[in-house]
Amino acid sequence: MARERGGFCRPRGPQPTRHLLLGNVGPTPDAAALADLLAPFNGGHPPHITLPGGALGRTHCFASLSSPEAAAAAKAALHCACCASLGGRPLSLSFAEQRDDAPSDGASASDAPVVAVRTAAECGIPGLALLPGFVSAAEEAALLAEADAASHWQPLARRRVLHFGHVFDYETRGVGEPLHSIPPAARALADRIQGLPAAPAIDQLTVNEYAPGVGISPHVETHSAFTGAIVALSLGGTAAMSFRREGHTPRALFLPPRSLLIMAGEARYAWQHSVPQRKTDLVSPDGGAGEAEAVPRAPRRVSLTFRQVRGFPCDCSFPAYCDSQLAPLAPTRLALARMALKAPEGGVAAAAAGREGPAAEQQQQQGRQEEQQQAQQHSDGDDAVLAAAAAADPALDRQLAALEAQHVHAVYNAIAPHFASTRFAVWPRVRAFLEGLSPGALIADVGCGNGKYFGVRPDVFVLGSDRSEGLALVAARRLAPRPAGKGLRADVAVADGMALPHRPGCCDGVLCIAVLHHIASPARRLALLRQLLRVLRPGGRALVTVWATQQENMRKAAAAARTAARSGGAASLQQQQQQVQQPPPPSAAAASASQQQQQQQPQPLSPTPPSAAPAVDAAKGTVVFRRYYHLFAQGELDALVGQLGPQAALVDSFYDRDNWCCVYERVR
Numbered sequence: 001m002a003r004e005r006g007g008f009c010r011p012r013g014p015q016p017t018r019h020l021l022l023g024n025v026g027p028t029p030d031a032a033a034l035a036d037l038l039a040p041f042n043g044g045h046p047p048h049i050t051l052p053g054g055a056l057g058r059t060h061c062f063a064s065l066s067s068p069e070a071a072a073a074a075k076a077a078l079h080c081a082c083c084a085s086l087g088g089r090p091l092s093l094s095f096a097e098q099r100d101d102a103p104s105d106g107a108s109a110s111d112a113p114v115v116a117v118r119t120a121a122e123c124g125i126p127g128l129a130l131l132p133g134f135v136s137a138a139e140e141a142a143l144l145a146e147a148d149a150a151s152h153w154q155p156l157a158r159r160r161v162l163h164f165g166h167v168f169d170y171e172t173r174g175v176g177e178p179l180h181s182i183p184p185a186a187r188a189l190a191d192r193i194q195g196l197p198a199a200p201a202i203d204q205l206t207v208n209e210y211a212p213g214v215g216i217s218p219h220v221e222t223h224s225a226f227t228g229a230i231v232a233l234s235l236g237g238t239a240a241m242s243f244r245r246e247g248h249t250p251r252a253l254f255l256p257p258r259s260l261l262i263m264a265g266e267a268r269y270a271w272q273h274s275v276p277q278r279k280t281d282l283v284s285p286d287g288g289a290g291e292a293e294a295v296p297r298a299p300r301r302v303s304l305t306f307r308q309v310r311g312f313p314c315d316c317s318f319p320a321y322c323d324s325q326l327a328p329l330a331p332t333r334l335a336l337a338r339m340a341l342k343a344p345e346g347g348v349a350a351a352a353a354g355r356e357g358p359a360a361e362q363q364q365q366q367g368r369q370e371e372q373q374q375a376q377q378h379s380d381g382d383d384a385v386l387a388a389a390a391a392a393d394p395a396l397d398r399q400l401a402a403l404e405a406q407h408v409h410a411v412y413n414a415i416a417p418h419f420a421s422t423r424f425a426v427w428p429r430v431r432a433f434l435e436g437l438s439p440g441a442l443i444a445d446v447g448c449g450n451g452k453y454f455g456v457r458p459d460v461f462v463l464g465s466d467r468s469e470g471l472a473l474v475a476a477r478r479l480a481p482r483p484a485g486k487g488l489r490a491d492v493a494v495a496d497g498m499a500l501p502h503r504p505g506c507c508d509g510v511l512c513i514a515v516l517h518h519i520a521s522p523a524r525r526l527a528l529l530r531q532l533l534r535v536l537r538p539g540g541r542a543l544v545t546v547w548a549t550q551q552e553n554m555r556k557a558a559a560a561a562r563t564a565a566r567s568g569g570a571a572s573l574q575q576q577q578q579q580v581q582q583p584p585p586p587s588a589a590a591a592s593a594s595q596q597q598q599q600q601q602p603q604p605l606s607p608t609p610p611s612a613a614p615a616v617d618a619a620k621g622t623v624v625f626r627r628y629y630h631l632f633a634q635g636e637l638d639a640l641v642g643q644l645g646p647q648a649a650l651v652d653s654f655y656d657r658d659n660w661c662c663v664y665e666r667v668r
Contacts, residue, residue: 008096016068023092033085041074092432115292116240116252127265134260162207200228200308210301215275223314223322226307229264237298240281269318400520407628408518412468441508447515451475454490465495502535510542517546536666545661549631
């Protein structure tokens with residue numbers, strides 16, 4: 001037995017590994033008992049057990065067996081099996097890998113990279129080609145010197161860019177008027193590229209410079225802006241480019257220096273491509289045999305992207321991804337924020353409180369860093385005071401509902417497609433919950449987001465719902481029939497979790513993942529839990545997850561500490577975190593609650609202060625969106641479930657990845 005040092009992460013591929021993550025083993029796992037349990041699958045020898053070190057509430061450990069085959073046999077036999085040594089709790093098993101190179105820039109284990117292959121043929125995406133060694137070392141040096149001599153570099157959030165021929169406008173995702181002719185060395189290369197099959201008539205060049213660990217977000221080159229193939233030359237350093245498309249397995253392709261990447265047809269029009277923010281890429285060995293190798297990125301990488309400006313609507317064969325056909329572009333987050341900042345006073349608040357238009361619902365992301373979503377705070381308010389006042393006066397409850405509409409629902413509508421494009425990983429504990437349900441089960445996914453849990457079980461039916469029209473639209477895209485009639489067994493609706501339209505007792509299971517912490521008072525949180533209980537049949541179970549005050553990477557806690565410091569507070573860390581938990585502006589909400597207790601007269605919410613609106617961070621080239629959330633203390637979620645009464649029984653409670661989670665069952 002050992003304490004975790006280098007740590008483990010999710011496997012970087014679908015193949016079994018010799019390491020197992022053992023979940024639901026309790027806060028003080030019996031390593032000897034677990035080793036004895038696994039010994040029959042390991043040739044009779046107890047495997048090595050690694051306990052996680054130093055994190056509050058972790059209820060897992062790792063087992064390292066002699067081979068992937070031994071681990072696969074143990075997983076097949078013991079996953080979801082109730083073990084006497086665990087007090088009858090079901091054991092959750094999944095494959096793991098030892099983390100020999102932790103992701104950089106604060107990435108989590110869920111961001112573990114796909115192993116990059118070395119040829120486009122191995123990548124298997126139609127229209128993708130890679131030509132290694134397309135330019136010589138001397139040509140590379142000349143191209144870099146030519147770019148360095150340019151005087152019109154444009155700084156972005158984490159990289160800088162040059163545009164030749166036409167400027168690419170990151171706010172509109174389109175091209176501007178002709179400007180800065182393509183320089184001689186790059187022009188000679190463009191002429192050479194144009195001799196390749198399927199190459200465009202190049203009249204636009206974008207040069208991107210990347211520092212170590214810096215990448216670019218997933219995107220598809222704007223259909224209406226450019227026609228034909230997109231061609232990119234890598235200079236100075238290596239990178240692994242990731243590709244993903246809904247309903248397909250993610251891929252990655254290794255780009256060596258001086259290699260030319262061509263994206264045409266399906267690869268250009270239907271697959272998102274990106275460069276993940278990592279300092280090291282996992283790359284398959286030459287010849288494809290053996291272990292993947294870790295390839296560090298160089299201090300500097302420069303890419304030259306050659307395109308042809310379109311100037312007419314796109315009529316490609318991928319209308320679902322085409323802004324000229326079925327997927328019109330909405331304003332970017334930066335454009336929306338600029339409009340908001342120019343709006344008359346009160347205009348932003350009015351738009352947020354009312355029903356959002358198609359632009360907000362269809363918000364797309366392109367070439368921007370993830371939005372910085374920060375908690376709203378109000379001064380010295382108290383959650384319990386608000387709860388008591390809301391219970392005593394329905395007017396305050398309506399005010400809290402309006403607060404959620406403005407600082408949760410409106411924000412998610414504004415960021416929906418970008419937010420959804422960053423949420424692909426299926427949590428193992430959610431998967432284990434779904435796999436524990438019977439075939440043919442009906443599951444309500446309340447707050448389904450982008451619908452990533454719709455396809456986990458092909459033999460159940462999932463009814464997804466979300467209060468955000470924008471997220472529901474994203475989830476609905478998963479419902480398109482697959483080839484040979486293999487459509488998802490799912491449907492989605494726009495619905496408020498506080499008033500679900502489902503029949504009572506109709507569901508075998510309910511998911512409510514990362515929703516409850518957006519509800520603004522304990523009374524309203526309890527009401528949401530009652531809604532989930534109402535739609536369950538007797539014996540049906542709900543899984544609920546919420547953000548915890550115990551943050552392993554302490555990002556949220558650090559933000560709270562900064563807030564407390566600005567307020568002059570000398571509170572403990574937990575007290576500082578509690579300040580994050582309070583509802584967002586207007587700060588008059590807490591004062592209103594106190595006045596209502598004294599005067600029994602409702603007070604209106606004051607107009608939204610400017611800080612509640614999206615704001616442009618010109619220095620970083622990003623937009624800041626603030627949303628409300630409440631961080632849950634240990635035992636707080638369990639206590640809420642306990643208030644549901646005799647109809648509900650708490651089945652399980654655990655901490656997982658900065659979240660408190662519980663499973664409760666409808667007893668009758």
